[in-house]
Amino acid sequence: MKYLPSNAVLLIIDVQKAIDHPSWGRRNDPQAEANIARLLEAWRQTQRPVVHVRHLSTQPNSTYRPGQEGVDFKEIVMPHPSETIVDKQVHCAFIGTNLESWLRSRGYDVLVVTGVITNNSVEATVRVAGNLGFDTYVVSDATATFDKWDLEQNLHSAEVVHALSLANMQGEYANVTDTETILRHLLPQ
Template identity: 55%
Template structure:
């Protein structure tokens, strides 16, 4: 992995995701792991993309003007870091993300953020289908409890594991923060 041709995509790390009303979640250290990776990318001067969900519904916590739409303080973009706004889960749909990556000769992406089974999974599927070498960091992503069509509640850890299983090998490789940092140490 060449860090100069690998972008860190930070998906939906917004204040609204910290609201307890969103539900029970897994990976309580995900933000710290995202922060560690963000620090490593910044130290290397490598490309970072902050992706923010902007809802089309005025009642959403992610609607323009709502506190929930703001980036979490610890993961705030720097002035020179690219910000992509999206209205659907997939960061590549109706955005300039693919063009931005290709213009910069970026061939690989590392995806972190929330939620594993929605925005992370859909963005990773597109990245893989578009030919980017795609990695999803298992402990720098998280999701929430989910009720299925039969009315059965599934713990966030189970929903998270299934989303990663859906991606693994087909669209992306799944890696931990420690594994990725070790790999970067060897190749940079």
């Protein structure tokens, strides 16, 4: 892995209280938020850009629907007033938002992506980022997902779903790495 430039953007996707609702089911990577918090602290200490993506669902039964506690960011990754918040209503953080123009207007072309759900909003955002030409990294232990039923009613563990989603993103859309590797490859300011 090459060293990350001082303007590499930490993108934190949908780390909101909604994700703790029991309706989501069994989850992998209980340390994901702690790893995101470690990355966030490193970004803050080195004054790198941070973007918090907040999902505001239009679905009436969503745990991410505005007007309820689920929309609130988790305390462990609470945005600072100086950090950018991008609100989205669909899975991809680039659709219906100003994220791409915000990044391009500042000359930011390296993204380090964390958050939830690996095979949903994270993968949707990463695929578009890769297609738009951003140099994108997905932090495998700073993302998480849930058990998932397939169309033949077979249950797949969150660990398998997570691994397959990361494999989908690796290479063509992004480079998949981990928290320790990212922290070792931050260029000094």
